[in-house]
Amino acid sequence: MRTLGLFGFILTIPLLASLLDTSSVAQESSSAAPRSPQPAPAAQSTPSPTPVPEAHKRRSIPEVEDAMAKGEELLFKQHDARASIDEFKRAAKLDPWYGQAYMLLGLAQMQLQQWSDAQWAFEEAAKVEPGNSKAYLGAGSALNEEKNYLEAQKALQHSLEIRPDSAEAHYEMARSFWGLGKWQTAEPHVRQAIALNKDYAGPHAMMGNIYLQRDDPEAALAEFQECLRLDPEGSLAPSVKEIIAQIKKALGKG
Numbered sequence: 001m002r003t004l005g006l007f008g009f010i011l012t013i014p015l016l017a018s019l020l021d022t023s024s025v026a027q028e029s030s031s032a033a034p035r036s037p038q039p040a041p042a043a044q045s046t047p048s049p050t051p052v053p054e055a056h057k058r059r060s061i062p063e064v065e066d067a068m069a070k071g072e073e074l075l076f077k078q079h080d081a082r083a084s085i086d087e088f089k090r091a092a093k094l095d096p097w098y099g100q101a102y103m104l105l106g107l108a109q110m111q112l113q114q115w116s117d118a119q120w121a122f123e124e125a126a127k128v129e130p131g132n133s134k135a136y137l138g139a140g141s142a143l144n145e146e147k148n149y150l151e152a153q154k155a156l157q158h159s160l161e162i163r164p165d166s167a168e169a170h171y172e173m174a175r176s177f178w179g180l181g182k183w184q185t186a187e188p189h190v191r192q193a194i195a196l197n198k199d200y201a202g203p204h205a206m207m208g209n210i211y212l213q214r215d216d217p218e219a220a221l222a223e224f225q226e227c228l229r230l231d232p233e234g235s236l237a238p239s240v241k242e243i244i245a246q247i248k249k250a251l252g253k254g
Contacts, residue, residue, distance in 0.1 A: 067091035071104060081108040099129035106138050118142040133162035140172050149176040167197035174206060183213050201231035221247045
């Protein structure tokens with residue numbers, strides 16, 4: 001039985017929440033020195049570590065806060081990712097040390113499937129906040145979409161070194177192994193993602209595919225049904241319903 005081709009980019013609720021959650025960023029970043037942000041994605045050289053200017057630590061910039069507020073309004077309330085990009089770019093230009101500007105820029109670009117641009121934005125966030133596990137997670141996800149799986153694994157390994165309890169990072173790592181055709185190596189990461197967040201639909205769908213690879217349609221059916229239960233109206237749902245119907249027919253249950 002064929003496996004379900006459903007591992008293209010889907011901005012799931014857990015991944016979205018993870019990329020937006022900055023509550024642990026300050027603590028994660030405190031032990032790592034930031035690096036100078038780059039003005040454009042063309043340069044690939046690694047800058048030398050540079051301390052954050054004391055003035056930046058002590059004050060906010062009104063123009064930056066205005067750009068961020070407008071960008072967030074456009075992205076989250078008006079659902080206009082394209083328009084929000086200009087505001088987040090403006091914030092990052094005014095304050096190149098503001099990691100959250102790069103994070104939201106990358107998130108907006110991911111929604112528009114601008115993978116290489118999103119990769120650059122998340123990598124810039126990681127440069128100014130080297131302890132930000134979400135920045136590496138975003139970069140790894142974007143690299144997975146570019147089918148650059150080996151580089152994705154490097155970014156995701158950084159994320160997992162900082163936050164080994166990240167279900168989203170384990171799932172993205174599994175996606176990179178799946179993309180390389182190494183489903184056996186993907187399996188432990190999928191299982192860990194499920195153990196860390198049982199309400200995360202995507203890993204159940206991938207686990208269903210792994211069971212199909214193992215020629216265990218009963219177990220696969222249970223995983224796909226759990227995926228559908230967790231996210232009945234999500235973008236995965238139509239394909240998951242189709243594969244459930246096919247498995248049931250093959251098992252004589254439909």
